Amino acid sequence: MMDILFLLIPLSVILVFFILGGLGWAIYRGQFEDIDAEGERILRDD
Numbered sequence: 001m002m003d004i005l006f007l008l009i010p011l012s013v014i015l016v017f018f019i020l021g022g023l024g025w026a027i028y029r030g031q032f033e034d035i036d037a038e039g040e041r042i043l044r045d046d
Contacts, residue, residue, distance in 0.1 A: 026032065
């Protein structure tokens with residue numbers, strides 16, 4: 001039972017780093033910059 005923990009714990013830590021890296025990349029690239037404007041753009045008839 002303990003042997004699997006030696007595999008799962010490092011893999012979960014690596015997964016967390018990938019998720020945080022993806023979130024950081026999205027924030028750095030401006031994906032979350034003006035999220036309200038996209039919802040309002042659909043409602044406007046320009």
